[in-house]
Amino acid sequence: MKGIIYIMTTAVSGLIKIGQTGTNNYQERMRNLEANGYYNVAGLKRFFAIELEDYAEKEALLHDIFNKHKVGESELFALDQELIRQLLLSFKGKVIYPENIDQEKEFDEVSNVRKQSRLFSFYKKGLKNGDEIVFKDDETITAKIVGEREVEYGGQIWKLSPLAYNLYEKRGELNTSGAYAGADYFKYKGKKLRDLPDVVS
Secondary structure (H helix, E strand, O other): OEEEEEEEEOOOOOEEEEEEEOHHHHHHHHHHHHHHOEOOEOOOEEEEEEEEEOHHHHHHHHHHHOHHHEOOOOOEEEOOHHHHHHHHHOOOEEEEEOOOOOHHHHHHHHHHHHHHHHHOOOHHHOOOOOOEEEEOOEEEEEEEEOOOOEEEEOOEEEEHHHHHHHHHHHHOOOOOOOOOOHHHOEEEOOEEHHHOOOOOO
16 A cells, blocks of 8 residues: 655754655645644654655654654654665655655765765864854854764754755755755865865874
8 A cells, every 4th residue: 555654854953753644645744744843843844755555564664673763652753864765765666755856866866965974074174173164155154063073053963964954945945856965065264174185084
């Protein structure tokens, strides 16, 4: 039986909702969650959705695999949204949101972004906790380095890729894939983070 598994981001950085619904109920379910929140968490926004055979069993499997990351008995997880999207893209199905994307190309893009994110390190670039980086499209937006791959922005801790996604979403300028290699979108002393030479091997 076909149905939809979806991912939604929330107002809390690093917290996502993984759920499932019937194909005919999807739009109404999204509107309801975006308007009313879920489990006392607000700011839910659709991020990815795919129509699959045996969707209920596949969603239950995701919940089992990532049970340690689950918030109580809810459908909220402290997980990287790109990881779940990559997993869902590996299933044979039809992507419902975002619309009109090339599934194979999307999978490759998300895989590449996640690989780059894993490899990037502020410390390897010679940056340290407390240093400030700036958003490449608006230099009034700054974030403070607080870990090897984490920054503080807006009172929350972020990895660069989700922060770039969040900033472009607020500007209404998301790219077609929604995948962002974060180090390409922030600068330090005028240089893109990705272009800074490694000082630590």
